[in-house]
Amino acid sequence: MFFSVARLRLLASLLFAPALVASRDDSLFTSSVTYCAPPESLLIEQFDIAYFAKNQSIVFNISAASVDPNTNVVANLFLNVYGIQPINVSIDICSLFGGALCPLPLYTFNGSDSISLPKNLNIQSKIPGITYAIPDLEAYAQLTLTDVKSGDVKACVQTTLSNGWSTHQFAVEWTTAGIAIFALAVAIWQSIVHSDLALAPIRLIDLMALFQTIALSGLLSLNFPSLYRSYTLNFAWTLGLFAASTTSPIQQSINRMRHLTGGDLSNASSNGAIDFVNRKLSPYNSASFVLADALAPSARLSLSNIDLANFPVSNTSVDSTPRILVGGDVATVTQDSSNVLQAGIPIYTNSIGIATVNAFMTVFFLALILATITLGLLAVGYGVCFVLGRTKFARRYPGIGQFRSRYSSFARAWCLRAVIVSSLPVLVFTFYQWTLKDSWLSVLLSVLLLVALATILLPAAFSATRTSFLKGERDGPNTPEWVTPLTAPYRPSRVYYILPLILVMVVKALVTAFARAHGTAQIIIFVLLESFLFLSIIAVKPHPTRGADVLACYLCVTRLVCNGLMIAFAESLAVKPIPRVAIGAIVAVIFSVAVVVMFLNTLINAGLWRLLIFVFTCCHRGRSVGHATLVGHSNDPSCVEKGAVITACEKDSATVATGGSRYFPHRPGNPSPPSTVSCSQSSPPSATSSTTLGETLPRRWSFQHSRPPSVSTNAPYSPAPTHRTSTASSPISGQRHSRNISSSVPTPLDEHFVHDRCIRTTMV
Incomplete structure (x- = not known):
């Protein structure tokens, strides 16, 4: 098979080598425990086991009780690793330990300890080394006890296994948030010092759109490998979803509000989403529960020779062992359970501690917080400008008065940018709330939020595109300055390009919310939409510079390729787990490269490129004095992407500027x-x-x-x-605004x- 374990090991070592150099002992431990059948004979309160490869020891913390008398059972042990079944054996309990476990004694066991396994078991040779290294391991063990006489299931316990590595890291979340904050600071500075048409605010929206694209992909109803699903959680904050716990004041307030207004759906689990994931999906990768079918004499023989009472106790005490044990209430998840989490938004939101029905209200509160912060900062900014305008400092620097005169359009433009950034998550979770039919107050608030969004965004889009259709001039008298977030990225005659972008955003939100049971249809529609955008960029060339068109094409191709690869995650195709993990790693790498590209673009827009040009021209001042002089006059931030410079035609009584444009410069031909x-x-x-x-x-x-x-x-x-x-x-x-200057x-x-x-x- 092409996607073998060896190839997966090589891929993991290449992609995650930096993370694997950290000092951590190779270990496997239970990350979740659930009943796979209603318990009758065996009750479990806690079942935590960890295996350390360094000294081949086991640390356990178990609390269980046998409550059904006169029960003779056969045990079936089943292990599933990426769809592979290395262990599937049945053991006659009555033949072990001289029949001491037949029938099961009425006994309550509470204990925790650390023991070393006998060397004759040779456990280390049976576990591949990649098991300890690959992030988001997809493996689970199942123990089933069936009655010898009737064949009824007396107990069924499933435990997922983990090695401690994951692509969902708080460091990655803070890094992406730091990039966004840095891009925001540069955008605000350039819009204050230069104008609202500076390049940095435009690239800020492009950066946030990329982050939201990655997060949105995790909301599709596809069978994502755990590796990629965890990767998308790093960008959940761009959708207004921040990790929370069941004791979070916001989540508890939302729960009370829902229950008081007709909501009857379940809240989030304190153990996360792994316990309740549909067993057909990762990390379980099992079409049905496996029950005992036959006895395995070899396994029975090997286990009967092990004396559990004589296991040597490890020198490492339990207290000094890292706290990796889970604990908590053990849930019952069967094929007929109503609490099973399906692919898409349910698994995504519950993975960060937010119940499915709480997703919209969480986004709603975050939207209110964002609006409050934005309006508050703009009010403080106006106060600062008003105070400075009455001081001698304003007379010395006339730019302060000029900025105060255009502060109204500046504030409205930044309010519009905040609306643009929050449009996608608001649309997705508003439409999704309508499909739940849980709380009438949540539905009412979703309608009000949608109306407020449309009231701000649609008139701005109409004002921006009207001039494009009538005159083709961006700075015409009928174009308000506050709509520059919609007009600045495009040529004057191509501002209407925002209409297909808004249409694509709305269609993506509708498909994500209402087609939640059809993951294959979702991803196919996404591929068609990205193909449409790519062809439209090629045909229309909406951006004012060739560099902007190239960047837009690159981002569109990135989305198109990643969406095309994610077709393999459709449940109907039934792709094997190992190929899906490899494809998920490739998609994550492609998106990560795009994030790095946008970060470098942000650095260039911040002035790094001009600094490099200045250093280069200073080093060659003797040979290129004229070039250094021209570059020294280039202070328009929009000149960064195209590399144009401002020249001046000096006359006796007038100076003619031929190269500088406050929108985007265009370099004429020879x-x-x-x-x-x-x-x-x-x-x-x-x-x-x-x-x-x-x-x-x-x-x-x-x-x-x-x-x-x-x-x-x-x-x-x-x-x-x-x-x-x-x-x-x-x-x-x-x-000056024409793409091709007439000769x-x-x-x-x-x-x-x-x-x-x-x-x-x-x-x-």
Whole structure:
């Protein structure tokens, strides 16, 4: 088989090598305990066992009781590791220990200890080394006791196994949150210092969209491997879901509110989601419960030779052993249980301690907190601007007064950005709440939140796209400045591209919520939507620069490829567990690379790229003085992505800026001399001339314009006299936002090259 255990071991060593260097003993322990059948003869309060490979010892903490007298049972021990069944044996209890366990004694056992296993068992050679290293191990053991006479199940216990490694790490959560906070700080700074059209606020929304895409993938009703499901939990905070416990004040308040308003669904379990996961899904990977079928004489012989009373006690005391034992109430989960968690939102939210029916209310409260923080900070910012505007500091720095004058649009723009970021989680969990029919108050609040979201987002989208359809000008009089979060990322004639983006977001939310029982349909629709977005970017090229289009294509291809790979997680395809784990690791790596790319992009937008250019030009100042001068004037943050610089055409009484744009710069092609311009000698300026063009070039790199020869010029090839009035704007200023600058209008730069060539010809 292609996806063998050896290949899985190699993949795990490559992907998770940094995590495996930590100092931790190789161990296996029970991560959850559940009844797989209603208990009759054996009652378990706690069943925690840990095995340490270093000294081949077992630490246990067990509390169990036998309550059914005169019970003769046969024990079946079953082990499932990634769908493989290395152990499936049945043992005649009556033949062990001289029949001391037949019938089962009415006995209550409470004990914890650490013992060393006999070396003749050779347990270490039977456990592959990858078992201790691969994150989110998918293995469970099942012990079934059946009555010898009737064949009825007297007790059935399932315990999942773990090695302590997982792709869900608090360090990763804080790292991604730190990246988002850093991007937010850069975006706020650039929008204050420069304008709301700076590049950093645009990339902030792109970064949050990537994080939410990763988290949203974990909400689909697919049979994700535990490795990938845990990976997506690192980004749950972007959906407004933070890890909580059953004693959390917010979760307890939501539970009381639901129960008082008609809610009757169960709350979250204190043991997490593993206990209640559908046994067909990871980490169980079992289509049905396995019961005893036959006896295994070899296993019976090997166990009968073990004297449990003479097991040597380990030198390590129980108190010094790491606290990895679970404990807690043991739940009963059968094929007919109503508390089984299905794939998608139920497993996702319960994995972080949030009940399925509490998901929307949790997002609702987080939305209120976000709105309060945003409005509070904006109010404080306005107060600071108002106070500074009345001090001498404002007279020294006029930018403070200018920022105060545009503070209203600045505040509304950031409120709109907050709405854009929170739109996807609000839509997903609002629609999902409608499918639960649990609490009428939750449904009412979901409707009110959806109306508030539509009231803010839809008018902004209408205002942004109206100018695009009518005039194709982003800064036209009919375009409010506060809608720049929707208009700034796109060309003036392509602002309507936000409409398909909003449509795709709404469709994803609808599919995630209402198609929860059809995971295959969900992922296929997601693939079609990402294909549509990719083709639309190729065809429309909505962004103002080629670099922005390339970045958008890269992110879209990342989503498309990952969604395509996740088709293998559909339950109907029944892909084996090991291939699913390998595919899940690949998808996690692809998304992680995209996160790194966006982080580097954030660093560049923060000014790192300009710093590198400055250092480079300083090192080559002697050879490239002109280039260093041009770069030194490049202070527009939107110039970072394209690498454009600002040039100035100096005149006697006016200066013409030809390269800087407060939106996005566009680098023109190589200039070519107009066919209508002929080479002639330049004459001194006439006293009666109405233009100041044509003065002697002071140095080689000055971009100044030469005027046509005057009437009194006696050159044999002088053209007809031409008089032009100098203006303060460049001939291409009307095309500063155009993607392709027309070559029909000669630019001042063209005239300079033609004039310079003419001077060189005359000198020769």
